[in-house]
Amino acid sequence: GDSVTQMEGPVTLSEEAFLTINCTYTATGYPSLFWYVQYPGEGLQLLLKATKADDKGSNKGFEATYRKETTSFHLEKGSVQVSDSAVYFCALAAMDSNYQLIWGAGTKLIIKP
Amino acid sequence: DSGVTQTPKHLITATGQRVTLRCSPRSGDLSVYWYQQSLDQGLQFLIQYYNGEERAKGNILERFSAQQFPDLHSELNLSSLELGDSALYFCASSAGLAGTNTGELFFGEGSRLTVL
Numbered sequence: 001g002d003s004v005t006q007m008e009g010p011v012t013l014s015e016e017a018f019l020t021i022n023c024t025y026t027a028t029g030y031p032s033l034f035w036y037v038q039y040p041g042e043g044l045q046l047l048l049k050a051t052k053a054d055d056k057g058s059n060k061g062f063e064a065t066y067r068k069e070t071t072s073f074h075l076e077k078g079s080v081q082v083s084d085s086a087v088y089f090c091a092l093a094a095m096d097s098n099y100q101l102i103w104g105a106g107t108k109l110i111i112k113p
Numbered sequence: 114d115s116g117v118t119q120t121p122k123h124l125i126t127a128t129g130q131r132v133t134l135r136c137s138p139r140s141g142d143l144s145v146y147w148y149q150q151s152l153d154q155g156l157q158f159l160i161q162y163y164n165g166e167e168r169a170k171g172n173i174l175e176r177f178s179a180q181q182f183p184d185l186h187s188e189l190n191l192s193s194l195e196l197g198d199s200a201l202y203f204c205a206s207s208a209g210l211a212g213t214n215t216g217e218l219f220f221g222e223g224s225r226l227t228v229l
Contacts, residue, residue, distance in 0.1 A: 034217075043115060043203055043220030044156075089156065100169055101218065103156045 002027040002097045006090045006104035013080055014112050021075040021107050023064075023090035031094035033057075033066050033073040034101070038087040047075075047088070085111045116140065119204050119221035127229055131192040134224045136204030138185055144168070144209060145187040146218060147179055150201040162187055194228045201225050 007022040025031065032051045036044040048057030050066035050073065057064050062077045073090060090104040116139035126132055138145050147159040158171035162181035173179075176194075181187040191198060202225075205218040 041222075043117070043205075043222050044218070045115065045220065046217050049217070098169065100158065100161070100171075103158075105155055 002031070002092060002094050002102045004090050004092055004102055004104035006088075006107050008105070009087075009108035010110050011107060012110045012112065015082055016079045017111075019075070019077040019080045019084070019109070021088055021090075021109070023073045023075065023104060025071050025073065025090075025092050025102075027071075027092055027094045027102075028096050029094060030068075031092040033064070034091045034093070035062070035064055035073070035075050036089040036091060038089065038106070040086070044089060080109075080111050082111045082113050085109055115219040115221065117204055117206050117219050117221035119202075119224050121224055122222065123225050123227075125227045125229065126194060128194055128196060130194050130228075131190065132194065132226065134189040134191070134202050134204075134226075136187045136189070136206075136221060138187070138204070138206030139219050142206035142208050142219070143185065144207045145181055145185070146205040146207070147173075147187070147189050148203040148205065150203060150223070152200070156203075159189070191226070194226075196228050199226055199228045 003026045034049045035047040037047045038044045048059040050057040053068035055066045064075045087106045089106045091101045093099045118137040120135045143164045146161045149157045159173040161169040179189045201223040203223045205220045
């Protein structure tokens with residue numbers, strides 16, 4: 001079945017460091033891919049998405065490129081801030097799962113000043 | 114503000130008891146989803162309703178049930194509570210129907226259940 005694997009956390013970085021959170025997926029066909037973010041004490045919110053191969057989703061300085069050849073959708077940011085501290089979830093929606101979101105386990109990001 | 118409202122925000126109860134969590138979706142959204150988030154942050158899909166009908170079922174225990182009412186609000190009922198049911202319960206809503214869902218869900222702030 002469809003699945004999403006993301007790197008285990010917590011990931012701890014200093015402010016202004018470069019961020020990569022790895023996400024790989026298994027799915028037949030051409031799923032849509034998403035990153036959601038959960039700030040402390042809040043619900044999840046959509047950060048960015050990509051619906052076809054080679055698409056790049058971007059928002060708030062974060063980017064992720066849909067790589068079908070490596071079945072990956074890694075999240076990157078060039079210079080993180082303390083306010084980026086949150087839990088990040090990678091997810092996919094595919095036709096063979098009736099477009100129900102399949103979630104990764106989440107990666108906790110801690111940014112130190 | 115996502116537009117999804119959940120009540121209560123916090124709930125403390127004892128083992129064996131029953132509780133009801135309530136969710137009001139964003140205005141105009143017909144789909145409601147319930148998720149359980151455990152302390153280790155994992156997100157478990159429980160159940161989805163669309164316009165009053167159950168659409169998809171995840172890892173929902175038999176002790177749990179849900180429904181969506183004609184005004185589109187939804188309730189999640191948890192009974193015979195056990196210590197392991199302590200978690201954050203999120204409601205989310207979307208405009209679309211499963212099968213055409215583009216994946217964008219709007220989440221409430223959650224109801225934190227503590228079972229003692």
